[in-house]
Amino acid sequence: MTQTAPHTATYTVTGMTCGHCVASVTEEVQEIPGVQDVAVDLPTGAVTITSAELLDDAAVRAAVEEAGYQLA
Numbered sequence: 001m002t003q004t005a006p007h008t009a010t011y012t013v014t015g016m017t018c019g020h021c022v023a024s025v026t027e028e029v030q031e032i033p034g035v036q037d038v039a040v041d042l043p044t045g046a047v048t049i050t051s052a053e054l055l056d057d058a059a060v061r062a063a064v065e066e067a068g069y070q071l072a
Helices: 019-030 057-066
Strands: 007-014 035-041 046-051
Touching (some): 019 057
Antiparallel strands (some): 035 046
């Protein structure tokens, strides 16, 4: 059995101002199939996602919007 290396993508999310914002975005993005890890940097708005496969940008955008924020 061969394993492929995980994929990492970084997006910028606007409108996050607190820890609750970070938790909301993290929770929604983790619901995307294949997502293994989500790291959010509140001061910069950077959201780094590690996944088993390449992510569909539309799925990431939808998850971020569901949390109440926007991709930059």
